[in-house]
Amino acid sequence: MPKNIPAINLADFSYELPEDRIAKFPLDKRDDAKLQVYVKGEFAHSRFYKLHFFLPAKTLLVFNNTKVIPARLHFSRPTGALIEVFLIQPEEPKLVSTAMLANQKTVWRCLIGNKRRWKDGEILKQVLIIDNQEVVLEAKLLDREAQRVELSWNNAEWRFVDIVTKFGEIPLPPYIKRKTTEQDKTQYQTVYSEKAGAVAAPTAGLHFTEDVLSNLEKKGIQKDFLTLHVSGGTFQPIKTNKVIEHPMHSEQLIFTRKNLENLLANPKQIVAVGTTSMRALESLYWYGVKLMKNPLPKTKGNLIPFSIEKLYPYQFENHELPPLEKSLEIILKYMKNQEWEELIGETEIFIFPSYTFRICKGLITNYHLPNTTLILLVAAFIGDDWRKVYQEALENDYRFLSYGDSSLLIP
Numbered sequence: 263m264p265k266n267i268p269a270i271n272l273a274d275f276s277y278e279l280p281e282d283r284i285a286k287f288p289l290d291k292r293d294d295a296k297l298q299v300y301v302k303g304e305f306a307h308s309r310f311y312k313l314h315f316f317l318p319a320k321t322l323l324v325f326n327n328t329k330v331i332p333a334r335l336h337f338s339r340p341t342g343a344l345i346e347v348f349l350i351q352p353e354e355p356k357l358v359s360t361a362m363l364a365n366q367k368t369v370w371r372c373l374i375g376n377k378r379r380w381k382d383g384e385i386l387k388q389v390l391i392i393d394n395q396e397v398v399l400e401a402k403l404l405d406r407e408a409q410r411v412e413l414s415w416n417n418a419e420w421r422f423v424d425i426v427t428k429f430g431e432i433p434l435p436p437y438i439k440r441k442t443t444e445q446d447k448t449q450y451q452t453v454y455s456e457k458a459g460a461v462a463a464p465t466a467g468l469h470f471t472e473d474v475l476s477n478l479e480k481k482g483i484q485k486d487f488l489t490l491h492v493s494g495g496t497f498q499p500i501k502t503n504k505v506i507e508h509p510m511h512s513e514q515l516i517f518t519r520k521n522l523e524n525l526l527a528n529p530k531q532i533v534a535v536g537t538t539s540m541r542a543l544e545s546l547y548w549y550g551v552k553l554m555k556n557p558l559p560k561t562k563g564n565l566i567p568f569s570i571e572k573l574y575p576y577q578f579e580n581h582e583l584p585p586l587e588k589s590l591e592i593i594l595k596y597m598k599n600q601e602w603e604e605l606i607g608e609t610e611i612f613i614f615p616s617y618t619f620r621i622c623k624g625l626i627t628n629y630h631l632p633n634t635t636l637i638l639l640v641a642a643f644i645g646d647d648w649r650k651v652y653q654e655a656l657e658n659d660y661r662f663l664s665y666g667d668s669s670l671l672i673p
Contacts, residue, residue: 267576268616270505275641276632277652285665286438288449293471296660296667300644300651307658310469310668313626314477317670321624322528323478324543325535326464327487329455331362331423332430335413337386337401339379345386346375347401347411348433349426349461350494351512357606358459358491358514362423367414373494374409382406392420392428399425423458433461435497435664437631450664457516459491465664466536466627486524489516490542490609499633508635510572510610515542517605522594525621529586533624533672537636540622540643545570545609547620550589551578553596568607575617586620614638615645624672629655629662644673 289295293311301316308316317323333349352361354369361368374380386401397417404410415425432442432450452467454475478485495511502508525532525543534540548570584592597605612635625643629652630636641648651669660667 267506267573270614270638272500272505272633275637277649277656279632279662283656283660283662284437285661285663285667286440288445288468288665291471292449292453292469293474295469296658297469298651298655298658298660298667298669300647300669301672303647305650305654307654311471311474311477313474313670314481314483317478317481317483317533317624318531319482320528321483321531321533322524323483323485323533323535323626324525324539325452325454325467325470325485325487326490326492326539326542327452327454327456328460328464328489328491328538329458330432330451330460330463330492331426331458333426333433333461334431335388335401335426335429336431337388339384339386341379343376343379345377345380345401346373347413348373348375348494349430350409353410359457359516359606362421362458364422365418365420366416367412368422369404369410369412372409372411374403374411377406377409388429390415390425390428392424395419397425399429433494435462437497437663438665454487456487457489457491459514461494462492462496463664464490464492464536464538466539466668468665469668470535484524484528486521488518488521488539488542490514490538492538496538496636497631498635499631500635500638505614505638506573506612508612510612510635512569512608512610513538513541514606514608515545517542517546519594519597519603522590522597526587526590526594529590529621531623532621533626533670534622535626537625537627537630537639540625540639541609541611541613543621544575544613544619545607545611546593547586547589548575548611549605549607550592551583553592554584554589568605570607570609570611572610572612575611580618583620589620613642615642617642619643624670626668626670628664628666628668629660631663640671644671647673 299306335347
């Protein structure tokens with residue numbers, strides 16, 4: 263058991279969220295969202311399109327450029343029963359980026375709606391028309407308990423990303439209890455989304471527009487883009503008696519050499535856009551620690567994913583750890599030795615109070631559900647003042663959760 267973990271009372275991270283404060287629809291104008299600014303204990307209220315006024319000129323903003331896929335697939339049995347296959351994580355091939363480019367077959371771990379009606383050995387079919395070509399998509403239940411589903415199609419011209427784009431439905435969060443609309447197809451996607459593979463949006467980024475990005479650039483604020491493919495586990499409430507026993511979700515991420523170089527060029531004022539970017543950045547530091555403690559042998563061929571286990575950071579004392587720059591330099595040197603332009607891995611890092619942040623100096627984030635890992639992350643970042651931030655938001659009619667308003671937190 264890691265040694266630096268205090269007892270955590272989950273009740274201390276709850277608050278009352280009225281149903282009418284949950285944003286059910288996006289704003290027509292993304293950057294008109296409210297923005298609460300918290301800087302070293304001081305509060306201000308503004309609008310998101312004024313974000314550039316509140317960030318220091320030398321800030322490096324780090325975005326998550328993952329793209330949400332239409333992950334809800336619906337099949338009809340001959341009896342008329344509807345089966346929903348909600349894609350969670352690829353298993354064959356395991357890398358999200360590779361799975362999205364698969365042709366003819368891929369296997370995913372899923373959540374299956376109406377699973378009891380899907381008989382063992384039964385193949386579900388759906389006929390799609392893509393560019394005037396008929397494509398037959400088949401679903402086969404490989405493992406009922408693990409909810410592993412094989413998806414195959416009869417036309418190798420089309421990649422899996424083409425199939426889900428044509429056939430799937432945008433996976434709105436479970437607390438938005440309504441049908442998806444045409445508006446969701448664009449509004450539940452950041453304007454800078456690029457790498458397909460997420461089953462939930464990095465929602466802190468939904469407020470950014472080209473105008474906001476332009477104003478930030480004019481002020482000299484730098485930006486960089488990493489990739490973390492958000493999984494459905496981000497919405498999972500903590501239900502275990504001991505908080506640290508919560509089964510943390512694992513998410514795949516990608517860094518480039520340029521990411522490392524940009525972080526090293528400006529290590530003092532790094533602001534994460536969203537909790538996913540924050541988890542990715544903090545995981546990167548710990549990968550440098552892993553390389554320092556256990557140098558990996560030189561390998562050839564395919565990239566070897568690194569992984570950060572959920573409690574890995576809590577086993578060290580501060581004096582055992584390298585400074586940020588040293589950790590990043592170790593990773594960059596390793597990538598150069600391996601002749602890697604990208605570093606691919608996965609993280610299940612669990613950030614909660616007592617965690618010491620190694621990279622992030624600020625966070626742009628929405629307002630999260632009580633009793634979740636995301637509330638614990640915010641509390642770890644700004645301490646007990648998280649309650650004041652949420653109380654300010656409630657008293658000033660902020661909209662909550664994925665389609666809700668925003669905050670800038672600088673402790």
